[in-house]
Amino acid sequence: MADITSNKTAVKKHRNFIADLVFRMITEKPLGTAGLIITVVFLATAIFANYLAPYAPNQLHGLSALKGPSLQFWLGTDNLGRDLLSRIIFGARVSVIVGLGASIVASVVEITVGVLAGYIGGTFDLVVQRFVDAVMCFPGLILMMVIISLVGAGIMQTILVLGITWGITGSRLIRSATMSIKENMYVQAAISVGSSTPDIIFNHIIPNIMAPIIVQFTTRIPAIILTEASLSFLGFGIPPPAVSWGAMLSGSARTYMRKDPWMAFWPGLALSLVVYGVSMFGDALRDLLDPRLRGGIGRYGTNIKRKPKELSKQR
Protein backbone atom coordinates (compact mmCIF):
# COMPACT_ATOMS: atom_id res chain seq x y z
CA MET A 1 0.00 0.00 0.00
CA ALA A 2 2.66 2.47 1.04
CA ASP A 3 4.63 1.64 -2.08
CA ILE A 4 1.74 2.46 -4.37
CA THR A 5 1.05 5.84 -2.80
CA SER A 6 4.70 6.86 -2.87
CA ASN A 7 4.85 5.82 -6.52
CA LYS A 8 1.82 7.95 -7.23
CA THR A 9 3.31 11.03 -5.66
CA ALA A 10 6.53 10.41 -7.52
CA VAL A 11 4.67 10.25 -10.82
CA LYS A 12 2.73 13.38 -9.99
CA LYS A 13 5.88 15.25 -9.13
CA HIS A 14 7.47 14.41 -12.45
CA ARG A 15 4.61 15.89 -14.41
CA ASN A 16 5.51 19.06 -16.26
CA PHE A 17 5.07 22.09 -14.00
CA ILE A 18 3.31 24.27 -16.55
CA ALA A 19 1.08 21.45 -17.85
CA ASP A 20 0.10 20.71 -14.28
CA LEU A 21 -0.68 24.37 -13.63
CA VAL A 22 -2.87 24.63 -16.74
CA PHE A 23 -4.65 21.38 -15.84
CA ARG A 24 -5.39 22.59 -12.33
CA MET A 25 -6.50 25.96 -13.66
CA ILE A 26 -9.04 24.33 -15.97
CA THR A 27 -10.38 21.90 -13.37
CA GLU A 28 -10.42 24.20 -10.34
CA LYS A 29 -10.78 27.74 -11.65
CA PRO A 30 -13.48 28.30 -14.28
CA LEU A 31 -13.14 32.09 -14.12
CA GLY A 32 -9.36 31.80 -14.28
CA THR A 33 -9.73 29.64 -17.39
CA ALA A 34 -11.94 32.27 -19.00
CA GLY A 35 -9.24 34.79 -18.10
CA LEU A 36 -6.58 32.53 -19.59
CA ILE A 37 -8.54 32.30 -22.86
CA ILE A 38 -8.98 36.09 -23.01
CA THR A 39 -5.27 36.54 -22.25
CA VAL A 40 -4.25 34.11 -25.00
CA VAL A 41 -6.59 35.73 -27.54
CA PHE A 42 -5.25 39.14 -26.51
CA LEU A 43 -1.64 38.03 -26.95
CA ALA A 44 -2.39 36.36 -30.30
CA THR A 45 -4.15 39.51 -31.54
CA ALA A 46 -1.14 41.57 -30.61
CA ILE A 47 1.36 39.22 -32.24
CA PHE A 48 -0.57 38.59 -35.46
CA ALA A 49 -2.06 42.10 -35.77
CA ASN A 50 -0.62 42.44 -39.28
CA TYR A 51 -2.50 39.39 -40.52
CA LEU A 52 -5.73 39.86 -38.55
CA ALA A 53 -6.45 43.51 -39.25
CA PRO A 54 -8.48 44.05 -42.45
CA TYR A 55 -6.92 47.49 -43.06
CA ALA A 56 -3.84 49.42 -41.96
CA PRO A 57 -4.62 51.21 -38.67
CA ASN A 58 -4.04 54.68 -40.07
CA GLN A 59 -5.46 54.12 -43.56
CA LEU A 60 -8.08 56.78 -44.34
CA HIS A 61 -11.43 56.01 -45.91
CA GLY A 62 -12.63 59.58 -46.08
CA LEU A 63 -15.91 58.84 -47.85
CA SER A 64 -17.12 56.48 -45.15
CA ALA A 65 -16.11 58.48 -42.07
CA LEU A 66 -18.21 58.27 -38.91
CA LYS A 67 -20.16 55.21 -40.06
CA GLY A 68 -21.51 52.62 -37.67
CA PRO A 69 -20.75 48.92 -38.02
CA SER A 70 -21.19 47.57 -41.56
CA LEU A 71 -20.05 44.61 -43.62
CA GLN A 72 -17.12 46.55 -44.99
CA PHE A 73 -16.07 47.98 -41.62
CA TRP A 74 -17.15 45.52 -38.94
CA LEU A 75 -16.95 47.94 -36.03
CA GLY A 76 -17.45 51.12 -38.03
CA THR A 77 -15.09 54.03 -38.75
CA ASP A 78 -13.88 57.08 -36.85
CA ASN A 79 -14.03 60.77 -37.75
CA LEU A 80 -11.17 60.45 -40.26
CA GLY A 81 -12.62 57.29 -41.79
CA ARG A 82 -10.14 54.90 -40.19
CA ASP A 83 -11.37 51.35 -39.62
CA LEU A 84 -12.07 50.90 -35.91
CA LEU A 85 -11.54 47.12 -35.90
CA SER A 86 -8.06 47.48 -37.34
CA ARG A 87 -7.25 50.20 -34.86
CA ILE A 88 -8.44 48.08 -31.95
CA ILE A 89 -6.34 45.16 -33.17
CA PHE A 90 -3.21 47.30 -33.46
CA GLY A 91 -4.06 48.93 -30.13
CA ALA A 92 -3.79 45.49 -28.54
CA ARG A 93 -0.20 45.38 -29.68
CA VAL A 94 0.66 48.63 -27.90
CA SER A 95 -1.11 47.42 -24.76
CA VAL A 96 0.84 44.15 -24.76
CA ILE A 97 4.17 45.88 -25.35
CA VAL A 98 3.58 48.45 -22.62
CA GLY A 99 2.00 45.97 -20.19
CA LEU A 100 4.74 43.36 -20.47
CA GLY A 101 7.59 45.82 -20.92
CA ALA A 102 6.70 48.01 -17.97
CA SER A 103 6.04 45.00 -15.76
CA ILE A 104 9.47 43.56 -16.61
CA VAL A 105 11.12 46.90 -15.84
CA ALA A 106 9.14 47.05 -12.59
CA SER A 107 10.28 43.54 -11.63
CA VAL A 108 13.93 44.45 -12.21
CA VAL A 109 13.57 47.64 -10.18
CA GLU A 110 11.65 46.02 -7.34
CA ILE A 111 14.07 43.10 -7.07
CA THR A 112 17.08 45.41 -7.06
CA VAL A 113 15.66 47.87 -4.55
CA GLY A 114 13.71 45.38 -2.43
CA VAL A 115 16.38 42.69 -2.11
CA LEU A 116 19.19 45.15 -1.43
CA ALA A 117 17.18 47.09 1.17
CA GLY A 118 15.93 43.90 2.80
CA TYR A 119 19.29 42.13 2.79
CA ILE A 120 21.57 44.99 3.76
CA GLY A 121 19.12 46.56 6.22
CA GLY A 122 20.28 49.17 8.74
CA THR A 123 20.69 52.79 7.78
CA PHE A 124 20.65 51.99 4.08
CA ASP A 125 17.23 50.39 4.44
CA LEU A 126 15.95 53.29 6.54
CA VAL A 127 16.97 55.85 3.92
CA VAL A 128 15.62 53.80 1.01
CA GLN A 129 12.31 53.27 2.78
CA ARG A 130 11.83 56.99 3.40
CA PHE A 131 12.40 57.48 -0.33
CA VAL A 132 9.85 54.76 -1.15
CA ASP A 133 7.43 56.40 1.30
CA ALA A 134 7.83 59.69 -0.49
CA VAL A 135 7.21 58.19 -3.92
CA MET A 136 4.18 56.33 -2.64
CA CYS A 137 2.54 59.47 -1.33
CA PHE A 138 2.27 60.96 -4.80
CA PRO A 139 -0.78 60.03 -6.81
CA GLY A 140 0.90 57.70 -9.32
CA LEU A 141 -1.02 58.87 -12.36
CA ILE A 142 -0.17 62.52 -11.75
CA LEU A 143 3.50 61.86 -11.07
CA MET A 144 3.79 59.81 -14.26
CA MET A 145 1.93 62.46 -16.22
CA VAL A 146 4.32 65.17 -15.08
CA ILE A 147 7.42 63.06 -15.74
CA ILE A 148 6.23 62.03 -19.21
CA SER A 149 5.48 65.65 -20.08
CA LEU A 150 9.09 66.42 -19.20
CA VAL A 151 10.85 63.49 -20.90
CA GLY A 152 8.52 63.55 -23.92
CA ALA A 153 5.83 61.10 -24.96
CA GLY A 154 6.66 57.76 -26.56
CA ILE A 155 6.41 54.04 -26.06
CA MET A 156 9.89 53.66 -24.54
CA GLN A 157 9.37 56.58 -22.15
CA THR A 158 5.98 55.27 -21.09
CA ILE A 159 7.40 51.81 -20.39
CA LEU A 160 10.28 53.19 -18.36
CA VAL A 161 8.26 55.70 -16.35
CA LEU A 162 5.46 53.22 -15.59
CA GLY A 163 7.95 50.44 -14.83
CA ILE A 164 10.14 52.46 -12.50
CA THR A 165 7.23 53.96 -10.57
CA TRP A 166 5.59 50.57 -10.15
CA GLY A 167 8.90 48.96 -9.27
CA ILE A 168 9.56 51.41 -6.44
CA THR A 169 6.09 50.82 -5.00
CA GLY A 170 6.36 47.05 -5.39
CA SER A 171 9.77 46.90 -3.70
CA ARG A 172 8.03 47.01 -0.30
CA LEU A 173 6.70 43.49 -0.65
CA ILE A 174 9.97 42.11 -2.04
CA ARG A 175 11.82 43.75 0.84
CA SER A 176 9.68 42.09 3.48
CA ALA A 177 9.90 38.74 1.68
CA THR A 178 13.70 39.10 1.61
CA MET A 179 13.81 39.95 5.28
CA SER A 180 11.92 36.81 6.22
CA ILE A 181 14.08 34.59 3.97
CA LYS A 182 17.24 36.15 5.37
CA GLU A 183 16.45 34.77 8.82
CA ASN A 184 16.56 31.18 7.56
CA MET A 185 19.25 28.82 8.73
CA TYR A 186 20.53 28.08 5.24
CA VAL A 187 21.37 31.73 4.69
CA GLN A 188 23.31 31.77 7.97
CA ALA A 189 25.03 28.56 6.85
CA ALA A 190 25.97 30.08 3.51
CA ILE A 191 27.42 33.11 5.27
CA SER A 192 29.40 30.93 7.65
CA VAL A 193 30.99 28.89 4.84
CA GLY A 194 32.09 32.14 3.26
CA SER A 195 29.73 32.58 0.30
CA SER A 196 29.93 36.03 -1.19
CA THR A 197 26.96 38.37 -0.87
CA PRO A 198 26.04 38.26 -4.60
CA ASP A 199 26.20 34.47 -4.35
CA ILE A 200 23.77 34.40 -1.45
CA ILE A 201 21.42 36.84 -3.10
CA PHE A 202 21.29 35.00 -6.42
CA ASN A 203 21.36 31.41 -5.12
CA HIS A 204 19.44 31.62 -1.87
CA ILE A 205 17.32 34.75 -1.68
CA ILE A 206 15.94 35.33 -5.18
CA PRO A 207 14.92 31.70 -5.90
CA ASN A 208 12.98 31.69 -2.63
CA ILE A 209 11.05 34.88 -3.32
CA MET A 210 10.04 33.86 -6.84
CA ALA A 211 6.37 33.34 -5.85
CA PRO A 212 5.73 36.97 -4.81
CA ILE A 213 7.78 38.17 -7.79
CA ILE A 214 5.67 36.19 -10.27
CA VAL A 215 2.42 37.13 -8.55
CA GLN A 216 3.33 40.82 -8.57
CA PHE A 217 4.43 40.55 -12.19
CA THR A 218 1.07 39.22 -13.39
CA THR A 219 -1.26 41.17 -11.13
CA ARG A 220 0.49 44.40 -12.11
CA ILE A 221 -0.05 43.99 -15.86
CA PRO A 222 -3.76 44.90 -15.99
CA ALA A 223 -3.16 47.93 -13.79
CA ILE A 224 -0.33 49.03 -16.09
CA ILE A 225 -2.51 48.61 -19.17
CA LEU A 226 -5.21 50.73 -17.54
CA THR A 227 -2.70 53.39 -16.50
CA GLU A 228 -1.24 53.59 -19.99
CA ALA A 229 -4.76 54.03 -21.38
CA SER A 230 -5.50 56.73 -18.79
CA LEU A 231 -2.27 58.56 -19.62
CA SER A 232 -2.96 58.36 -23.34
CA PHE A 233 -6.50 59.53 -22.64
CA LEU A 234 -5.13 62.63 -20.93
CA GLY A 235 -2.75 63.12 -23.84
CA PHE A 236 0.47 62.12 -22.08
CA GLY A 237 0.88 58.56 -23.31
CA ILE A 238 1.58 57.00 -26.66
CA PRO A 239 1.66 59.58 -29.47
CA PRO A 240 0.31 58.81 -32.97
CA PRO A 241 0.89 57.10 -35.40
CA ALA A 242 0.95 54.30 -32.81
CA VAL A 243 -2.58 53.36 -31.77
CA SER A 244 -3.52 53.35 -28.09
CA TRP A 245 -6.98 52.43 -26.82
CA GLY A 246 -6.85 55.29 -24.35
CA ALA A 247 -5.95 57.83 -27.03
CA MET A 248 -8.82 56.58 -29.22
CA LEU A 249 -11.17 57.99 -26.58
CA SER A 250 -9.55 61.41 -26.33
CA GLY A 251 -8.57 64.46 -28.32
CA SER A 252 -10.47 65.19 -31.52
CA ALA A 253 -12.43 61.96 -31.05
CA ARG A 254 -14.34 63.53 -28.17
CA THR A 255 -15.95 66.13 -30.42
CA TYR A 256 -17.36 63.46 -32.76
CA MET A 257 -18.52 60.95 -30.18
CA ARG A 258 -22.05 62.26 -29.94
CA LYS A 259 -22.48 61.75 -33.68
CA ASP A 260 -21.01 58.28 -33.63
CA PRO A 261 -21.03 56.66 -30.18
CA TRP A 262 -19.44 53.46 -31.59
CA MET A 263 -16.17 55.33 -31.78
CA ALA A 264 -16.10 55.63 -28.01
CA PHE A 265 -17.73 52.31 -27.30
CA TRP A 266 -15.32 49.77 -28.83
CA PRO A 267 -11.95 50.86 -27.39
CA GLY A 268 -13.38 50.94 -23.87
CA LEU A 269 -14.99 47.53 -24.34
CA ALA A 270 -11.71 46.05 -25.58
CA LEU A 271 -9.87 47.60 -22.66
CA SER A 272 -12.38 46.36 -20.08
CA LEU A 273 -12.39 42.85 -21.52
CA VAL A 274 -8.60 42.59 -21.53
CA VAL A 275 -8.21 44.02 -18.04
CA TYR A 276 -10.94 41.68 -16.78
CA GLY A 277 -9.37 38.63 -18.45
CA VAL A 278 -5.81 39.30 -17.37
CA SER A 279 -6.92 40.12 -13.80
CA MET A 280 -8.93 36.90 -13.55
CA PHE A 281 -6.03 34.90 -14.92
CA GLY A 282 -3.58 36.59 -12.56
CA ASP A 283 -5.81 35.97 -9.54
CA ALA A 284 -6.23 32.29 -10.40
CA LEU A 285 -2.50 31.97 -10.92
CA ARG A 286 -1.87 33.53 -7.53
CA ASP A 287 -4.28 31.11 -5.85
CA LEU A 288 -2.59 28.15 -7.49
CA LEU A 289 0.98 29.32 -6.85
CA ASP A 290 0.47 30.57 -3.33
CA PRO A 291 -2.12 28.44 -1.53
CA ARG A 292 -1.72 30.43 1.68
CA LEU A 293 -3.65 33.29 0.10
CA ARG A 294 -6.58 31.06 -0.84
CA GLY A 295 -9.83 31.43 1.08
CA GLY A 296 -11.36 28.55 3.00
CA ILE A 297 -14.42 26.53 2.03
CA GLY A 298 -18.06 26.74 2.92
CA ARG A 299 -20.44 29.31 4.25
CA TYR A 300 -19.28 30.62 7.62
CA GLY A 301 -16.61 27.94 7.43
CA THR A 302 -18.92 25.45 9.08
CA ASN A 303 -21.06 24.38 6.17
CA ILE A 304 -19.66 21.05 5.11
CA LYS A 305 -22.61 20.05 2.95
CA ARG A 306 -21.54 22.25 0.10
CA LYS A 307 -18.34 20.42 -0.77
CA PRO A 308 -19.05 16.76 -0.10
CA LYS A 309 -16.88 15.59 -2.99
CA GLU A 310 -13.77 17.42 -1.89
CA LEU A 311 -14.14 16.30 1.68
CA SER A 312 -14.59 12.66 0.70
CA LYS A 313 -11.49 12.96 -1.44
CA GLN A 314 -9.53 14.24 1.51
CA ARG A 315 -10.59 11.31 3.62
Added chain:
Amino acid sequence: MRSYIIRRLLLIIPTIFIVSIIVFVTIRLIPGNIVDIMVSNFQDITKMDKQAIEQALGFNVPLYKQYLHWMAQIIVHGNFGKSLWSNLPVMNDVRAAWPVTLELGTLGIILAQVIALPIGIYSAMRQDTIGDYLARSFAVLCIAVPGFWIGTMVIIFPAIWWHYTPSIRLITFGSDPLGNLKMFIIPALVLGMEMSGMTMRMMRTMMLEVLRQDYIRTAWSKGLTERVVVLRHALKNALIPVITIIGWQVPLLVGGTVIIENIFQLPGMGQLIVNATQHRDYPEVSTILMIFGLVILVLNLFIDMLYGFLDPRIHYK
Protein backbone atom coordinates in the same frame (compact mmCIF):
# COMPACT_ATOMS: atom_id res chain seq x y z
CA MET B 1 -1.56 57.63 22.16
CA ARG B 2 -0.35 61.21 22.32
CA SER B 3 3.31 60.26 22.16
CA TYR B 4 2.54 58.01 19.19
CA ILE B 5 0.90 60.90 17.35
CA ILE B 6 3.86 63.14 18.10
CA ARG B 7 6.30 60.49 16.91
CA ARG B 8 4.35 59.96 13.70
CA LEU B 9 4.24 63.70 13.10
CA LEU B 10 8.01 63.86 13.54
CA LEU B 11 8.50 60.98 11.10
CA ILE B 12 6.52 62.91 8.52
CA ILE B 13 9.17 65.63 8.42
CA PRO B 14 11.88 63.62 6.61
CA THR B 15 9.24 62.28 4.23
CA ILE B 16 8.05 65.79 3.42
CA PHE B 17 11.66 66.76 2.88
CA ILE B 18 12.18 63.91 0.40
CA VAL B 19 8.85 64.67 -1.28
CA SER B 20 9.96 68.25 -1.83
CA ILE B 21 13.31 67.07 -3.21
CA ILE B 22 11.60 64.68 -5.61
CA VAL B 23 9.28 67.43 -6.82
CA PHE B 24 12.17 69.84 -7.21
CA VAL B 25 14.57 67.45 -8.91
CA THR B 26 12.01 65.85 -11.24
CA ILE B 27 10.92 69.17 -12.56
CA ARG B 28 14.31 70.88 -12.90
CA LEU B 29 16.77 68.15 -13.78
CA ILE B 30 14.96 66.24 -16.48
CA PRO B 31 16.17 66.96 -20.04
CA GLY B 32 14.32 69.63 -21.93
CA ASN B 33 15.10 72.80 -20.04
CA ILE B 34 11.98 74.79 -19.22
CA VAL B 35 13.51 77.95 -20.65
CA ASP B 36 14.32 76.24 -23.97
CA ILE B 37 10.74 75.03 -24.17
CA MET B 38 9.43 78.50 -23.40
CA VAL B 39 11.70 79.97 -26.03
CA SER B 40 10.49 77.50 -28.63
CA ASN B 41 6.88 78.20 -27.65
CA PHE B 42 7.21 81.96 -28.04
CA GLN B 43 9.07 82.53 -31.25
CA ASP B 44 9.82 86.18 -30.58
CA ILE B 45 12.04 85.57 -27.57
CA THR B 46 15.64 86.39 -28.39
CA LYS B 47 18.79 85.26 -26.73
CA MET B 48 18.85 88.30 -24.49
CA ASP B 49 15.33 87.53 -23.30
CA LYS B 50 16.38 83.98 -22.59
CA GLN B 51 19.01 85.15 -20.15
CA ALA B 52 16.52 87.52 -18.60
CA ILE B 53 14.05 84.68 -18.12
CA GLU B 54 16.73 82.52 -16.56
CA GLN B 55 17.60 85.31 -14.20
CA ALA B 56 13.98 85.97 -13.33
CA LEU B 57 13.37 82.31 -12.60
CA GLY B 58 16.59 82.07 -10.63
CA PHE B 59 18.11 79.44 -12.91
CA ASN B 60 21.49 81.15 -12.95
CA VAL B 61 22.37 80.08 -9.39
CA PRO B 62 23.44 76.56 -8.32
CA LEU B 63 20.70 73.99 -7.89
CA TYR B 64 20.95 73.63 -4.13
CA LYS B 65 20.58 77.40 -3.74
CA GLN B 66 17.50 77.30 -5.95
CA TYR B 67 16.06 74.59 -3.75
CA LEU B 68 16.80 76.45 -0.51
CA HIS B 69 15.31 79.63 -1.92
CA TRP B 70 12.18 77.77 -3.01
CA MET B 71 11.72 76.08 0.36
CA ALA B 72 12.43 79.30 2.27
CA GLN B 73 9.79 81.13 0.26
CA ILE B 74 7.24 78.42 1.05
CA ILE B 75 8.03 77.97 4.73
CA VAL B 76 8.70 81.55 5.72
CA HIS B 77 6.33 83.48 3.46
CA GLY B 78 3.86 80.78 2.41
CA ASN B 79 4.73 81.86 -1.12
CA PHE B 80 4.52 79.09 -3.69
CA GLY B 81 5.63 81.26 -6.57
CA LYS B 82 3.83 82.73 -9.55
CA SER B 83 2.29 80.94 -12.45
CA LEU B 84 4.40 81.33 -15.59
CA TRP B 85 1.22 81.47 -17.61
CA SER B 86 -0.96 84.04 -15.87
CA ASN B 87 1.79 85.68 -13.78
CA LEU B 88 -0.53 85.51 -10.77
CA PRO B 89 0.32 83.70 -7.53
CA VAL B 90 -0.20 79.96 -7.94
CA MET B 91 -2.24 79.88 -4.77
CA ASN B 92 -4.95 81.96 -6.46
CA ASP B 93 -5.68 79.11 -8.86
CA VAL B 94 -5.40 76.52 -6.12
CA ARG B 95 -7.80 78.40 -3.88
CA ALA B 96 -10.45 78.37 -6.58
CA ALA B 97 -9.91 74.73 -7.50
CA TRP B 98 -9.52 72.77 -4.27
CA PRO B 99 -13.15 72.85 -3.10
CA VAL B 100 -14.21 71.15 -6.34
CA THR B 101 -11.73 68.30 -5.93
CA LEU B 102 -12.46 67.99 -2.23
CA GLU B 103 -16.18 67.69 -2.86
CA LEU B 104 -15.74 65.23 -5.73
CA GLY B 105 -13.26 63.13 -3.76
CA THR B 106 -15.32 63.07 -0.56
CA LEU B 107 -18.52 62.19 -2.38
CA GLY B 108 -16.64 59.57 -4.39
CA ILE B 109 -15.13 57.90 -1.35
CA ILE B 110 -18.48 57.89 0.49
CA LEU B 111 -20.34 56.45 -2.49
CA ALA B 112 -17.62 53.83 -2.93
CA GLN B 113 -18.21 52.59 0.62
CA VAL B 114 -21.98 52.75 0.21
CA ILE B 115 -21.65 50.46 -2.80
CA ALA B 116 -18.84 48.24 -1.55
CA LEU B 117 -19.55 47.44 2.09
CA PRO B 118 -23.09 46.00 1.86
CA ILE B 119 -22.27 44.00 -1.26
CA GLY B 120 -19.04 42.69 0.27
CA ILE B 121 -20.79 41.66 3.49
CA TYR B 122 -23.66 40.00 1.61
CA SER B 123 -21.20 38.19 -0.62
CA ALA B 124 -19.42 36.72 2.41
CA MET B 125 -22.63 35.75 4.18
CA ARG B 126 -23.86 33.83 1.16
CA GLN B 127 -20.53 32.40 0.02
CA ASP B 128 -20.68 30.29 -3.16
CA THR B 129 -24.29 31.13 -3.98
CA ILE B 130 -25.45 32.82 -7.16
CA GLY B 131 -25.68 36.11 -5.27
CA ASP B 132 -22.04 35.76 -4.25
CA TYR B 133 -20.94 35.03 -7.81
CA LEU B 134 -22.87 38.02 -9.11
CA ALA B 135 -21.40 40.26 -6.43
CA ARG B 136 -17.87 39.07 -7.14
CA SER B 137 -18.30 39.55 -10.88
CA PHE B 138 -19.58 43.05 -10.20
CA ALA B 139 -16.50 43.74 -8.08
CA VAL B 140 -14.16 42.63 -10.85
CA LEU B 141 -16.19 44.65 -13.34
CA CYS B 142 -15.71 47.75 -11.20
CA ILE B 143 -11.96 47.16 -11.23
CA ALA B 144 -11.70 46.27 -14.91
CA VAL B 145 -13.93 48.88 -16.55
CA PRO B 146 -11.96 52.11 -16.76
CA GLY B 147 -13.60 55.16 -15.21
CA PHE B 148 -12.86 57.33 -18.20
CA TRP B 149 -14.86 54.97 -20.39
CA ILE B 150 -17.91 54.83 -18.10
CA GLY B 151 -17.67 58.59 -17.75
CA THR B 152 -17.61 58.98 -21.53
CA MET B 153 -20.56 56.62 -21.94
CA VAL B 154 -22.50 58.50 -19.27
CA ILE B 155 -21.94 61.70 -21.20
CA ILE B 156 -22.66 60.33 -24.67
CA PHE B 157 -25.68 58.08 -24.34
CA PRO B 158 -28.00 60.31 -22.28
CA ALA B 159 -27.11 63.08 -24.72
CA ILE B 160 -28.19 60.94 -27.66
CA TRP B 161 -31.27 59.36 -26.08
CA TRP B 162 -32.71 62.20 -24.00
CA HIS B 163 -30.73 65.18 -25.26
CA TYR B 164 -29.41 65.64 -21.76
CA THR B 165 -26.15 67.51 -21.29
CA PRO B 166 -24.43 68.13 -17.97
CA SER B 167 -23.93 71.74 -16.99
CA ILE B 168 -20.69 73.26 -18.22
CA ARG B 169 -20.65 76.08 -15.69
CA LEU B 170 -19.68 75.25 -12.14
CA ILE B 171 -22.57 75.54 -9.71
CA THR B 172 -21.19 76.25 -6.24
CA PHE B 173 -22.74 74.64 -3.19
CA GLY B 174 -23.35 78.05 -1.64
CA SER B 175 -25.44 79.40 -4.48
CA ASP B 176 -27.52 76.34 -5.30
CA PRO B 177 -26.98 73.28 -3.08
CA LEU B 178 -29.33 71.04 -5.04
CA GLY B 179 -27.94 72.01 -8.41
CA ASN B 180 -24.45 71.51 -7.05
CA LEU B 181 -25.25 68.01 -5.84
CA LYS B 182 -26.93 67.20 -9.16
CA MET B 183 -23.78 68.27 -10.91
CA PHE B 184 -21.45 66.25 -8.71
CA ILE B 185 -23.43 63.10 -8.10
CA ILE B 186 -22.79 61.40 -11.44
CA PRO B 187 -19.05 62.10 -11.61
CA ALA B 188 -18.75 61.01 -7.98
CA LEU B 189 -20.68 57.84 -8.69
CA VAL B 190 -18.34 56.95 -11.57
CA LEU B 191 -15.36 57.65 -9.34
CA GLY B 192 -16.89 55.66 -6.48
CA MET B 193 -17.61 52.66 -8.67
CA GLU B 194 -14.02 52.59 -9.80
CA MET B 195 -12.83 52.51 -6.20
CA SER B 196 -15.44 50.15 -4.80
CA GLY B 197 -14.19 46.97 -6.48
CA MET B 198 -11.09 46.56 -4.33
CA THR B 199 -12.93 47.39 -1.11
CA MET B 200 -15.71 44.97 -1.97
CA ARG B 201 -13.27 42.10 -2.41
CA MET B 202 -11.37 42.98 0.74
CA MET B 203 -14.60 43.23 2.74
CA ARG B 204 -15.68 39.79 1.52
CA THR B 205 -12.34 38.15 2.33
CA MET B 206 -12.14 39.67 5.79
CA MET B 207 -15.74 38.81 6.63
CA LEU B 208 -15.14 35.21 5.56
CA GLU B 209 -12.16 35.03 7.85
CA VAL B 210 -13.91 36.58 10.81
CA LEU B 211 -17.05 34.51 10.37
CA ARG B 212 -14.94 31.39 11.03
CA GLN B 213 -13.73 32.57 14.43
CA ASP B 214 -14.73 30.84 17.63
CA TYR B 215 -16.51 33.85 19.08
CA ILE B 216 -18.80 33.93 16.04
CA ARG B 217 -19.69 30.29 16.66
CA THR B 218 -20.39 31.26 20.29
CA ALA B 219 -22.62 34.07 19.10
CA TRP B 220 -24.54 31.68 16.87
CA SER B 221 -24.94 29.14 19.64
CA LYS B 222 -26.28 31.80 21.97
CA GLY B 223 -29.14 31.97 19.49
CA LEU B 224 -28.47 35.48 18.25
CA THR B 225 -30.05 36.50 14.98
CA GLU B 226 -27.98 36.67 11.82
CA ARG B 227 -28.28 40.44 11.79
CA VAL B 228 -26.76 40.81 15.25
CA VAL B 229 -24.02 38.27 14.61
CA VAL B 230 -22.97 39.78 11.32
CA LEU B 231 -23.33 43.46 12.10
CA ARG B 232 -22.34 43.57 15.75
CA HIS B 233 -19.85 40.74 16.16
CA ALA B 234 -18.28 40.19 12.77
CA LEU B 235 -18.35 43.50 10.94
CA LYS B 236 -16.47 45.51 13.55
CA ASN B 237 -13.60 43.04 13.48
CA ALA B 238 -13.50 42.72 9.73
CA LEU B 239 -13.46 46.45 9.11
CA ILE B 240 -9.86 47.30 10.02
CA PRO B 241 -8.04 45.82 7.01
CA VAL B 242 -10.77 47.30 4.84
CA ILE B 243 -9.92 50.72 6.18
CA THR B 244 -6.28 50.08 5.29
CA ILE B 245 -7.36 49.45 1.72
CA ILE B 246 -9.35 52.68 1.73
CA GLY B 247 -6.19 54.42 2.91
CA TRP B 248 -4.16 52.93 0.07
CA GLN B 249 -6.76 54.11 -2.37
CA VAL B 250 -6.38 57.76 -1.51
CA PRO B 251 -3.58 58.33 -4.07
CA LEU B 252 -5.65 56.37 -6.60
CA LEU B 253 -8.63 58.55 -5.76
CA VAL B 254 -6.65 61.69 -6.47
CA GLY B 255 -5.52 60.21 -9.79
CA GLY B 256 -9.12 59.30 -10.52
CA THR B 257 -10.34 62.83 -9.88
CA VAL B 258 -7.94 64.08 -12.56
CA ILE B 259 -9.64 61.91 -15.17
CA ILE B 260 -13.19 62.48 -13.94
CA GLU B 261 -12.68 66.24 -13.78
CA ASN B 262 -11.34 66.10 -17.31
CA ILE B 263 -14.36 64.22 -18.64
CA PHE B 264 -17.03 66.18 -16.80
CA GLN B 265 -15.25 69.53 -17.20
CA LEU B 266 -15.09 70.25 -13.48
CA PRO B 267 -12.57 73.01 -12.72
CA GLY B 268 -10.74 71.25 -9.89
CA MET B 269 -7.13 70.54 -8.95
CA GLY B 270 -6.91 67.76 -11.51
CA GLN B 271 -7.82 70.04 -14.39
CA LEU B 272 -5.41 72.57 -12.97
CA ILE B 273 -2.44 70.20 -12.98
CA VAL B 274 -3.27 68.79 -16.43
CA ASN B 275 -3.40 72.29 -17.88
CA ALA B 276 -0.29 73.37 -16.01
CA THR B 277 1.55 70.29 -17.26
CA GLN B 278 0.48 70.99 -20.82
CA HIS B 279 1.69 74.59 -20.50
CA ARG B 280 4.82 73.41 -18.69
CA ASP B 281 4.01 75.89 -15.98
CA TYR B 282 6.46 74.40 -13.54
CA PRO B 283 5.82 76.56 -10.43
CA GLU B 284 2.19 75.56 -10.64
CA VAL B 285 2.99 71.87 -11.28
CA SER B 286 5.39 71.67 -8.36
CA THR B 287 2.98 73.46 -6.03
CA ILE B 288 0.12 71.11 -6.86
CA LEU B 289 2.37 68.06 -6.58
CA MET B 290 3.52 69.26 -3.15
CA ILE B 291 -0.06 69.84 -2.03
CA PHE B 292 -1.16 66.39 -3.20
CA GLY B 293 1.80 64.80 -1.46
CA LEU B 294 1.06 66.59 1.81
CA VAL B 295 -2.65 65.82 1.71
CA ILE B 296 -2.01 62.12 1.15
CA LEU B 297 0.59 62.02 3.92
CA VAL B 298 -1.83 63.61 6.38
CA LEU B 299 -4.71 61.36 5.30
CA ASN B 300 -2.58 58.26 5.79
CA LEU B 301 -1.67 59.47 9.25
CA PHE B 302 -5.31 60.10 10.01
CA ILE B 303 -6.25 56.59 8.92
CA ASP B 304 -3.54 55.14 11.16
CA MET B 305 -5.06 57.07 14.04
CA LEU B 306 -8.51 55.78 13.13
CA TYR B 307 -7.47 52.19 13.89
CA GLY B 308 -7.01 53.07 17.53
CA PHE B 309 -10.52 54.42 17.81
CA LEU B 310 -12.10 51.54 15.95
CA ASP B 311 -10.24 48.76 17.70
CA PRO B 312 -9.46 49.28 21.37
CA ARG B 313 -7.13 46.28 21.23
CA ILE B 314 -4.62 48.28 19.19
CA HIS B 315 -2.30 50.19 21.49
CA TYR B 316 0.18 52.72 20.34
CA LYS B 317 3.37 52.97 22.26
